[in-house]
Amino acid sequence: MPLEVDAAMMGLVCVPLTAALLVFLTSTRAVAAWTMVTSAIQFGLATWLTYGVLHSGPLQYQIGSWTLPLGITLHADGISTLMIWMTSLVGGASTIYASGYLSALRRGSKLPVDARLVPAFWPLWLILWAALNALFLSGDLFNIYVTLEMVTLSAVALIGLAGRERALVAAMRYLIAAMTGSLLYLLGVGLMYAAYGTLAWDRLGGLVQADGPTLCAASLMTAGLLVKTALFPLHYWLPDAHANAPAPVSGVLSGLVLKGSFFIILRLWLYIFFPLLPIRAGQLLCGLGMAAILWGSCQAIRQQRVKQMIAYSTVAQIGYLFLIFGIWDGWETGLAWRGTGYFMLSHACAKAAAFMVAGSLMYAVGTDRLEDWAGIGRREPVLVFAFGLAGVSLMGLPPSGGFIAKWLLLNAAVAGGHWMPALVMIVGGLLAAVYVFRVIAVSFSDQESSQSIVPVPLALRWPPLLLALTMIVFGVLTTQPIRLLEIGTPTTAVAEVSP
């Protein structure tokens, strides 16, 4: 194993953590610049790791050469590398956006952030980033719990930065839901350790048996993670939390933080428990996913505030991720697997871009009520264009990453004869078109808004377009992400051992 790639894995966790501490201690005006340097390093390390995994397969690293069960293993396979690269891309764009957002705040604009809390933003954001990277790299279930808690605590604190009553209530509700979820997960982890004596997910896969304690642990862990992933009907905390957070935070919460807990559900179900669980359990998750798509989309259409609308759209898009458990077609065909992986990537970029646009236009107009955005498209064409591109991906139209993802999922559903999920996916796309076009139509309407419009600074204008364009690129160049997703799946692992 090349030593350099190990350094990349360590760096992805250590660099943002160290930077968070330094930024916390210095707290000068140069902090934003330092965070951008860190983001650039992160992007470099993530690309390096991706390159390494593409060329030499999945990587493992024992920190300090301490072996299990006391040591910590970092484990990078295809899906975790893809998630890390996605985090560095969305994270980098969010850093640039956040610097513009916070300096606009310093100039006294009416953005919904408590100005006294601004210095806390950068260290919290870097800790969140480090925690996400560590979560994707964790090789055992207990470290996943610790990183999950780091993610939650920093995310809640970031929502709280908005400082107003609504945001504080939303942060509190999120924190209680997420803590309850993690404790359920932790109890499951304890039962798994007692039953099998190890928590490394790659070993557990071969050990588990369908007995009482295992099924109990699987249900506890899944239930806890479902609360954190906000699958319908456990999504009650999500719309307020995501809509009332500061805009750069909303994008990261919807795009990355939810993917963290969903990633663990994928790990648990597909790598450990899938052979033992009754088919009904998968169908239940798939059914809840379908309900989430329909309910979330209909609620999104009804919203008057744009950020609230995008947050409900997240509830719907989370539903698509859970369809995999109903339309699973095995690792060999792998259509559902690739579709879901691609969906996570495209949703992260599209949703972060949409939230950023909403934040920028909120800066320009002063509110995010849709009727106040009348005619904004003529004043800020770049932003509305970025929103449109993100919308194309959310609807699943070509050429976009969202289209590829939905195409793969639809193929899997139709090939397996699962007509209900296929139908719901198509209806979900149409409903998404309704809420996206509603925003576009108002933006280009003939009436001028009564609000005075402030020109938007560059850092608030270009990052969302960058993310939306990346999504179009991934609608055309699909080979590398798909290849990455196939690395380190159970079938390829068996294939590598057998000759």
Place this chain on the structure above:
Amino acid sequence: MDTRTFFLYAVAGVVLFGIGFHGILFCRNLVRKVLALNLMGAGIFLVFVALSTRAPSGTPDPVPQAMVLTGIVVAVSATALMLALIRRLYRETGFTELPCDLED
């Protein structure tokens, strides 16, 4: 530890977890919710410690105990954050309960 003592600890842990879970769902006061979360945590830690005595070698297994230590650190940080948020919420609104419905 004999089986009866083991069950005493494990069952006490599960009961604590259940009381905490009930509190999370049905207590409206936020400080009570924080206490309920800590009760759940304490219940889980008790289960972990009880399970660690069931190692095949006969001596207690240190790994679950290390997990409990880490878990306590996490619980302390989470409790601190919750209390800070409650204080802030109280200063902004004068309430120590979450409103049922948010209207602006």
